[in-house]
Amino acid sequence: MSATSPSILQALSPSDTEDVAQRRALLAEIDASCRGTLMLFFGTALVWLMIGTVFALITSWKMHSPDFLADIPWLTFGRVRPAHLNAVVFGFASEAAIAVTLWLICRLCRAPLMHGWVVNIAGVFWNIGVAIGIGGILAGHGTAIEWLEIPGYATPLLFVSYALIAIWGIITFRFRREKHLYVSQWYLLAALFWFPWLYSAAQILLIMEPVRGVVQATVNWWFAHNVLGLWFTPIGIGAIYYFIPKVLGVPVYKYSLSVVGFWSLALFYNWNGMHHLVGGPLPAWLITVSIVASVMMTIPVVTVGLNHHFTMWGSFHKLKDSPVLRFMVFGGMSYTVTSLHGVLLALRSVSEVTHFTHSTIAHAHQGMYAFFTMVMFGAIYYIVPRIIQIEWPSARLIRIHFWASAIGIMLYIVPLTIGGTLQGVAMINPDVPFLDPNKYSVVTMTVPYLKVRSVSGFIVLVGHLAFATSFIWIVARWIKAARQHQPAPIVSNV
Amino acid sequence: MNYGPIIFLGVFLTIASSWIGLVLIPQVQFGRQQEVKIEETGEIYPTVRPGLAQQGMEIYKANGCIYCHSQQVRPEGYGADIARNWGQRRTVSRDYLHDNPVMLGTMRTGPDLSNIGVRQTSVLWHLQHLYNPQITSKGSIMPPFRFLFEKRKAGDKPSPDALALPKEFAPEPGSEIVPKPEARALVQYLLSLKANAPLPEAR
Amino acid sequence: MSVVWILFVSSVIVLPTVALLALRWAVRHGEFKNLQKTALSIFDEEEPVGRMTDRFPGGQRSKSSQP
Numbered sequence: 001m002s003a004t005s006p007s008i009l010q011a012l013s014p015s016d017t018e019d020v021a022q023r024r025a026l027l028a029e030i031d032a033s034c035r036g037t038l039m040l041f042f043g044t045a046l047v048w049l050m051i052g053t054v055f056a057l058i059t060s061w062k063m064h065s066p067d068f069l070a071d072i073p074w075l076t077f078g079r080v081r082p083a084h085l086n087a088v089v090f091g092f093a094s095e096a097a098i099a100v101t102l103w104l105i106c107r108l109c110r111a112p113l114m115h116g117w118v119v120n121i122a123g124v125f126w127n128i129g130v131a132i133g134i135g136g137i138l139a140g141h142g143t144a145i146e147w148l149e150i151p152g153y154a155t156p157l158l159f160v161s162y163a164l165i166a167i168w169g170i171i172t173f174r175f176r177r178e179k180h181l182y183v184s185q186w187y188l189l190a191a192l193f194w195f196p197w198l199y200s201a202a203q204i205l206l207i208m209e210p211v212r213g214v215v216q217a218t219v220n221w222w223f224a225h226n227v228l229g230l231w232f233t234p235i236g237i238g239a240i241y242y243f244i245p246k247v248l249g250v251p252v253y254k255y256s257l258s259v260v261g262f263w264s265l266a267l268f269y270n271w272n273g274m275h276h277l278v279g280g281p282l283p284a285w286l287i288t289v290s291i292v293a294s295v296m297m298t299i300p301v302v303t304v305g306l307n308h309h310f311t312m313w314g315s316f317h318k319l320k321d322s323p324v325l326r327f328m329v330f331g332g333m334s335y336t337v338t339s340l341h342g343v344l345l346a347l348r349s350v351s352e353v354t355h356f357t358h359s360t361i362a363h364a365h366q367g368m369y370a371f372f373t374m375v376m377f378g379a380i381y382y383i384v385p386r387i388i389q390i391e392w393p394s395a396r397l398i399r400i401h402f403w404a405s406a407i408g409i410m411l412y413i414v415p416l417t418i419g420g421t422l423q424g425v426a427m428i429n430p431d432v433p434f435l436d437p438n439k440y441s442v443v444t445m446t447v448p449y450l451k452v453r454s455v456s457g458f459i460v461l462v463g464h465l466a467f468a469t470s471f472i473w474i475v476a477r478w479i480k481a482a483r484q485h486q487p488a489p490i491v492s493n494v
Numbered sequence: 495m496n497y498g499p500i501i502f503l504g505v506f507l508t509i510a511s512s513w514i515g516l517v518l519i520p521q522v523q524f525g526r527q528q529e530v531k532i533e534e535t536g537e538i539y540p541t542v543r544p545g546l547a548q549q550g551m552e553i554y555k556a557n558g559c560i561y562c563h564s565q566q567v568r569p570e571g572y573g574a575d576i577a578r579n580w581g582q583r584r585t586v587s588r589d590y591l592h593d594n595p596v597m598l599g600t601m602r603t604g605p606d607l608s609n610i611g612v613r614q615t616s617v618l619w620h621l622q623h624l625y626n627p628q629i630t631s632k633g634s635i636m637p638p639f640r641f642l643f644e645k646r647k648a649g650d651k652p653s654p655d656a657l658a659l660p661k662e663f664a665p666e667p668g669s670e671i672v673p674k675p676e677a678r679a680l681v682q683y684l685l686s687l688k689a690n691a692p693l694p695e696a697r
Numbered sequence: 698m699s700v701v702w703i704l705f706v707s708s709v710i711v712l713p714t715v716a717l718l719a720l721r722w723a724v725r726h727g728e729f730k731n732l733q734k735t736a737l738s739i740f741d742e743e744e745p746v747g748r749m750t751d752r753f754p755g756g757q758r759s760k761s762s763q764p
Contacts, residue, residue, distance in 0.1 A: 062637060063635060066635050066636060067637075073641040078559055081558060144556075144558065144560050146600065186495065214590050218520045219517055271515065276600055279566070280566045430578050441633075444633055
């Protein structure tokens with residue numbers, strides 16, 4: 001089914017006797033073909049990460065000091081918060097995800113990225129789309145639909161760029177020279193297919209031709225939960241499935257488990273989401289279906305967890321040597337914890353307490369940061385030196401990045417989960433006043449936890465600054481090296 | 495599992511199933527829901543908001559009020575929404591028929607607003623609260639929305655639009671605070687939030 | 698009610714049937730056989746099983762990150 005000629009397939013099949021030098025040339029050729037495109041995506045993703053972090057700090061500070069920057073309309077809490085979300089989700093996380101996906105597809109298909117300039121153009125337009133979108137949110141054009149705040153005039157740009165990127169990923173897949181389809185590829189291809197479906201359906205039914213009444217809420221949460229479950233999660237899991245075995249040099253613990261994990265995720269995850277509407281004005285069957293699907297999510301979570309952690313079993317001392325492994329293992333463990341926690345949160349009795357509280361926010365950051373973002377950091381640390389053929393300049397900066405991000409996010413999640421749960425306990429007890437400056441009340445009891453969150457934000461910022469310094473430094477070396485000697489032309493045999 | 499098309503087929507089927515289940519079926523169930531005539535009062539419910547309140551909804555939307563305020567009342571026995579007087583009854587799908595977007599919300603950093611138009615009926619209260627929440631709700635962590643007001647030089651006597659403020663929040667003598675049209679529209683929207691019609695399905 | 702029927706038929710009958718047929722096809726064509734072999738497909742002579750491919754910079758250099 002591959003479109004490559006049989007001679008190439010034969011030449012690269014495992015039974016051939018080709019010498020190692022030629023294989024190395026192929027690996028280098030694949031990495032080199034991604035160079036410009038990936039550096040564009042990683043570079044702009046980093047810019048969005050920094051912008052998103054600044055928005056996050058402003059948002060967090062406003063929650064306990066409401067007078068902070070209160071007189072600037074475009075920096076009011078209700079605009080900075082969605083600006084933060086969209087900067088990190090559609091700016092940073094999606095761009096990093098796209099770049100990592102393209103590189104993994106090329107590597108796993110053993111095929112170079114052809115005509116990368118098309119993806120570059122798509123990348124530029126994606127960035128313009130996100131910039132217009134966030135500008136629009138700050139200007140007061142946000143849609144007030146969670147996870148879809150970007151105003152309708154910017155989203156077509158995002159969709160077209162995305163479609164181009166996904167098509168390119170699938171074309172690269174069609175030209176593959178490796179007959180085996182590794183588990184990461186299932187996840188990545190699925191994500192490339194799921195996201196445009198989710199995004200276009202949500203855009204059409206909520207913003208272009210809005211459906212009436214509460215159906216909007218079901219479409220909203222079908223999208224918002226699935227953008228995590230069917231876009232970021234598969235890319236994160238797929239990346240871990242590649243990087244942990246690859247870095248360790250150890251094959252996946254039980255490959256057959258990965259089949260179970262993949263199909264159970266595909267089957268159950270997309271039915272989640274309605275549990276965000278527990279107790280709301282919707283028929284009970286809808287919410288029950290989602291709760292059941294949430295509970296079923298234990299199957300993919302446990303199988304994937306077993307595979308990731310048992311591959312790692314006995315190799316924990318290697319964490320000392322490898323920065324990539326540290327980020328990946330932290331991400332993998334966070335995935336297990338956050339997903340099992342998510343199953344609990346979906347239960348009706350737990351949700352009665354935690355719904356509408358900061359505990360949900362903590363959970364979202366556990367998934368998006370402690371799991372997904374950490375995995376993306378690890379992948380960037382692995383990929384960049386290989387595509388530009390230059391080592392990271394400083395081990396110390398990487399260590400600072402890892403520890404600041406890890407400690408910072410734990411200091412975010414743990415206190416806010418506890419604080420949010422206590423907030424929920426207070427909220428369902430009508431004897432506790434909602435707001436009373438002199439007594440234990442729902443609003444005032446959260447303030448200490450919100451202050452701890454702001455502190456954790458600064459620690460995470462330190463990590464991001466270390467990361468940005470590393471990245472700018474390595475790019476500077478790359479430019480210098482390119483100026484000093486023209487690189488030898490790479491022989492292409494495609 | 496090395497055959498691409500079979501994976502694509504599986505991936506297509508799974509998302510198609512939830513698209514049908516969670517998007518299409520709710521649309522079939524609720525898409526053609528209509529207003530009803532309330533037996534007790536003989537009024538049609540829900541009604542479309544008047545123009546000014548509708549403009550206020552845009553202000554509510556633009557400034558992200560949804561990120562701290564929900565607009566849904568959970569049923570008796572599930573949470574303390576009714577005990578906290580956030581509503582006389584649970585909210586049902588019909589309450590949201592004319593809302594676009596439907597701003598159910600997922601956070602209660604502040605109280606639920608489904609019935610704020612029933613709880614707080616005073617325009618002055620709302621304007622003061624928006625100008626600086628500490629005036630009406632000491633200890634609140636809601637941001638002040640002073641940018642919805644303007645400070646003007648006061649004439650010899652205060653103009654009729656000027657906002658009455660307690661002494662410690664009042665501007666320096668010789669100037670006065672006047673709500674912009676946005677603030678007035680937003681208050682009209684808040685006053686229009688009433689999900690208290692006795693619907694048969696909400697009992 | 699015809700829309701509901703179309704939905705019912707498509708979701709409860711057509712989708713699972715297609716899924717089951719695809720599953721049968723996949724099993725018959727050995728899609729679930731020799732799975733562990735694919736786990737090795739990410740390794741080759743250049744980066745074989747048993748060799749770590751990532752190190753902190755400045756320490757002992759990993760082979761593939763050398764220029």
